[in-house]
Amino acid sequence: MLYPVYVHKDPDTAYGLTFPDFEGCFSAADEMQDIQRMAQEAVECHFDGEDIALPEPSSPEQWIGDERFEGGYWLLVDIDISKVNTKSVRINISMPEALVKRIDAVAKKQHLSRSAFLVKSAEMALQ
Structure with missing residues (x-):
């Protein structure tokens, strides 16, 4: 813009x-x-x-x-x-159920929601 x-x-x-x-x-x-x-x-x-x-x-x-x-x-x-825009956007993704369960378990240990865990993981991978 x-x-x-x-x-x-x-x-x-x-x-x-x-x-x-x-x-x-x-x-x-x-x-x-x-x-x-x-x-x-x-x-x-x-x-x-x-x-x-x-x-x-x-x-x-x-x-x-x-x-x-x-x-x-x-x-x-x-x-x-x-x-720059930090507005959250809802997305719909598909992944194996077993992977979702693993994500949820690790997110819970880190006191994060699934979304917060995925954002954190994506930011780390993109650095």
């Missing part, structure tokens, strides 16, 4: 990134080609552990005249919200 990022740079500094749609979220990039990557990383860090919905993107035109955004320029960056 394309979000506006305000970019400001002094001759002897990195590119500063400010995200008007995510209050308090900012970043920097040493090189212009790093702006996209640093923007994604900043948004992921900003929302890490938060269970709040991401706002819809604004447009740079909404911020014209705002004194916080003078002397720089606007970019639209593509934020992969699938890496």
Whole structure:
């Protein structure tokens, strides 16, 4: 999803990134080609552990005249919200009954629900 990022740079500094749609979220990039990557990383860090919905993107035109955004320029960056959105989604999966029983036994020992155990296991496997 394309979000506006305000970019400001002094001759002897990195590119500063400010995200008007995510209050308090900012970043920097040493090189212009790093702006996209640093923007994604900043948004992921900003929302890490938060269970709040991401706002819809604004447009740079909404911020014209705002004194916080003078002397720089606007970019639209593509934020992969699938890496940010923490909203739970119900899924339906099939697996052997014996495996479900083993999962439930281990989850119980760890004081976890089946869902929590599967999420934890998936996160570990994906690292």
